[in-house]
Amino acid sequence: NAGVMQNPRHLVRRRGQEARLRCSPVKGHSHVYWYRQLPEEGLKFMVYLQKENIIDESGMPKERFSAEFPKEGPSILRIQQVVRGDSAAYFCASSPSRGGNEKLFFGSGTQLSVL
Amino acid sequence: GQQLNQSPQSMFIQEGEDVSMNCTSSSIFNTWLWYKQEPGEGPVLLIALYKAGELTSNGRLTAQFGITRKDSFLNISASIPSDVGIYFCAGQRRGEETSGSRLTFGEGTQLTVNP
Numbered sequence: 001n002a003g004v005m006q007n008p009r010h011l012v013r014r015r016g017q018e019a020r021l022r023c024s025p026v027k028g029h030s031h032v033y034w035y036r037q038l039p040e041e042g043l044k045f046m047v048y049l050q051k052e053n054i055i056d057e058s059g060m061p062k063e064r065f066s067a068e069f070p071k072e073g074p075s076i077l078r079i080q081q082v083v084r085g086d087s088a089a090y091f092c093a094s095s096p097s098r099g100g101n102e103k104l105f106f107g108s109g110t111q112l113s114v115l
Numbered sequence: 116g117q118q119l120n121q122s123p124q125s126m127f128i129q130e131g132e133d134v135s136m137n138c139t140s141s142s143i144f145n146t147w148l149w150y151k152q153e154p155g156e157g158p159v160l161l162i163a164l165y166k167a168g169e170l171t172s173n174g175r176l177t178a179q180f181g182i183t184r185k186d187s188f189l190n191i192s193a194s195i196p197s198d199v200g201i202y203f204c205a206g207q208r209r210g211e212e213t214s215g216s217r218l219t220f221g222e223g224t225q226l227t228v229n230p
Contacts, residue, residue, distance in 0.1 A: 004157075033217060042121075042203055042220035043158065056217070091157050095216040103148070104216055106157035 003027065006092050006107035014115050019079040019086070021110045025094030032075040033104065034060075034067060037089040046090075049075060079112075087114045121204050121221030128194055129229050136202060136224040137188040144206030147180050147187040148218065152201045161202075162189070194228045201225050 005024040013019050025032050030051050035043040045059040049069035060067065064082075069075040079086055089111050093104040121138045128134060138147070146165055150158035162173050164180035164187060171178055177190045187204055205218040 031216065035220075040223075042119075042222045043218075045217055045219070048217055093157075093218075103160055103163055104218055105160065106150075108155070108157045111155070 004092055004094050004105055004107035006090075006110050008110060009108065010111045010113070012113045012115065013082050015083055016081050019082050019112055019114075021077040021079075021090050021092075021112070022074040023077070023092030023094075023107060024074040025092070026096075026105060029094035029096050031055075031095045031097065032069050033093045033095075034075075034077050035091045035093065035106075037091060037109075039088075043091060046077075082112075082114045084114045087112055119204060119206055119219055119221040121224060123224060124222070125225040125227070127227045127229065130194060130196060132194055134191040134194055134198075134226060135188060136204075137186060138204035138206075138221045139186040140206055140219075141185070143184040143208075144219075145184070145209045146207040147178070148205045148207065149176075149178050149187070149189045150203045150205060152203060152223070153199075158203055191226075194226075196228050196230050199226060199228050 003026040007022050032049045034046040036046055037043045047060045047067045048056040052071050064080045066078045089109045091106050091109045093106045119138050119140050148163045149161045151161050152158045162171050162178040167180055167184050168182050169180040175192045180187055201223045203223045204221040207218050
């Protein structure tokens with residue numbers, strides 16, 4: 001998967017807790033995309049970030065979800081007060097630029113299970 | 116949001132058989148990509164298509180970018196057991212300020228190969 005690292009691989013939370021998912025892009029990539037995959041479905045776009053900027057968050061729920069990609073360190077997808085419906089696989093992908101013709105390489109994902 | 120219609124949803128074939136799956140869209144994409152996903156992993160890029168009418172091969176895989184830019188197909192020849200997995204098409208647009216390299220995914224084709 002071309003060096004996109006996600007952790008943790010598996011995360012179990014109880015309803016009402018917070019979930020933090022981390023993504024370290026391919027070295028040198030400054031653009032990060034988060035996708036969510038429900039069981040037996042395709043990947044759905046959530047948010048697109050550049051270093052220190054949110055470019056497009058049109059796919060992210062307005063409440064409880066937030067994302068950041070600081071100047072230093074990994075991108076973080078944060079889900080507050082998780083509910084059972086948040087259980088899904090969350091994938092991160094990165095690209096070197098906003099060229100619009102870049103191949104996206106995905107991490108192995110974080111499987112979030114909400115009890 | 117934008118939908119990609121991918122078919123079939125699932126296929127059960129014998130080892131050695133050829134497989135074909137396709138994706139259609141109501142709007143144009145500049146790039147079509149095909150990914151394979153195995154259980155517990157992120158999507159892995161198989162083939163990328165950049166021009167309408169383009170036909171590209173990668174080993175036993177062949178994919179084509181439709182002339183109308185609204186469809187693509189993937190063929191797998193002489194299937195083997197390790198071809199098992201979920202295959203996703205994805206469309207990508209250029210030129211939109213906020214979309215970057217964002218992908219829109221189909222719902223996937225689950226392929227099962229019987230030895």
